[in-house]
Amino acid sequence: MTDSTPFVYERRVAFSDTDMAGIAHFTAFMRYAEEAEHAFLRSLDMGIMEKRGEEKLSWPRVNIHCDFHRPIHFDDVVQIEVAVKELKEKAVTYCFKVKLKGKLMASATSTAVYCKVTQGKLASVPIPPEFVERLRSALLIEDK
Numbered sequence: 001m002t003d004s005t006p007f008v009y010e011r012r013v014a015f016s017d018t019d020m021a022g023i024a025h026f027t028a029f030m031r032y033a034e035e036a037e038h039a040f041l042r043s044l045d046m047g048i049m050e051k052r053g054e055e056k057l058s059w060p061r062v063n064i065h066c067d068f069h070r071p072i073h074f075d076d077v078v079q080i081e082v083a084v085k086e087l088k089e090k091a092v093t094y095c096f097k098v099k100l101k102g103k104l105m106a107s108a109t110s111t112a113v114y115c116k117v118t119q120g121k122l123a124s125v126p127i128p129p130e131f132v133e134r135l136r137s138a139l140l141i142e143d144k
């Protein structure tokens with residue numbers, strides 16, 4: 001996905017992730033992508049919810065798209081690859097690939113906007129340069 005090894009988050013499909021058809025429900029993929037994204041941010045030593053002085057900073061999602069290629073089942077161990085697809089002044093779009101034994105089972109994208117939170121209200125602000133640098137290291141090759 002990137003010019004270096006992508007960040008990979010591993011997850012076992014829980015029984016509670018599956019539906020009556022015995023396959024992982026589509027909402028489970030949203031949670032896997034979110035877990036993978038948080039693990040990715042931690043790997044870059046970036047806060048998921050931070051405080052800078054009096055300001056609270058957050059990464060609310062503004063979109064999510066997912067294509068389901070093949071079903072996954074209870075007890076499957078999937079690898080979720082995470083890369084940065086697009087980096088803008090205030091927003092980052094991630095790209096996720098869910099793989100089982102090397103086979104692509106689902107692919108997704110999701111955009112998070114860097115926001116300050118004031119009395120519960122969100123307002124986008126520029127991503128700090130030190131975060132831009134770290135996120136850039138995971139940018140997909142074609143977008144570099």
Ligand SMILES: CC(C)(COP(=O)(O)OP(=O)(O)OC[C@H]1O[C@@H](n2cnc3c(N)ncnc32)[C@H](O)[C@@H]1OP(=O)(O)O)[C@@H](O)C(=O)NCCC(=O)NCCSC(=O)c1cc(O)c2ccccc2c1O
Pocket residue numbers: 034048049058059060061062063088089090091111113115122123124125
């Ligand atoms: C998020 C908003 C407050 C943004 O509104 P604002 O007016 O401040 O900003 P702009 O509209 O100008 O956009 C800034 C920037 O983002 C790009 N952008 C905006 N929307 C999209 C989009 N749909 N697709 C792609 N890109 C988009 C835009 O182009 C601008 O780019 P720049 O070029 O300027 O960089 C406002 O949109 C809002 O309040 N939205 C609702 C948010 C919401 O309720 N989301 C659902 C729940 S959030 C959530 O689930 C969540 C999950 C987590 O895992 C979190 C983890 C850590 C922290 C928080 C989490 C979280 O909240």
